[in-house]
Amino acid sequence: MSVLIAFCTCPDADSARRLAGTLVEERLAACVNLLPGMTSVYRWRDAVETTDEVQLIIKTTAARLPALAARLAELHPYELPELLAVQAAAGLPAYLAWVTAETSEPREEP
Incomplete structure (x- = not known):
């Protein structure tokens, strides 16, 4: 069982909620915590930026990470999430087993 904790920042609470909901709905994450009130300081395009953001803490598995990354790239409002x-x-x-079960790809009905 290879459970991962992934981190992603969002520009606001609305985009964070939408992204978290989609990741859980599509079984790419078992749970996503949204931590508001974070400030990030980073260099982007040769300028130092300061931005208020919402931190996502995503519980997933190594097996689902590639699909999660692809979906995140499609949905995220940032150019480089x-x-x-x-x-x-x-x-x-039991929690690790729950994360694994909740992120398992849905089985097709015969």
């Missing part, structure tokens, strides 16, 4: 993922070193076994 942030997506960083780290492996969960440990966790409550």
Whole structure:
């Protein structure tokens, strides 16, 4: 079971909610936390920028990360969205199993 915690920033609460809802609805994430009130300082196109953002903390699996990344690139309002993922070193076994089950691709009915 390879559970990942992925991080992505959004420009506002509305885009963060839409993106989180889509990722969970499409089983690309089991859960997404939205942390408002974050300020990011970064260099973009040779200028230092300061932007208020909403941080998404996305629980997914290594198997679903490529599809999550592709969908994020399609839906995200930024030209270059942030997506960083780290492996969960440990966790409550039942929670890790839940993340895996909730991100499993739906089975087709025969």
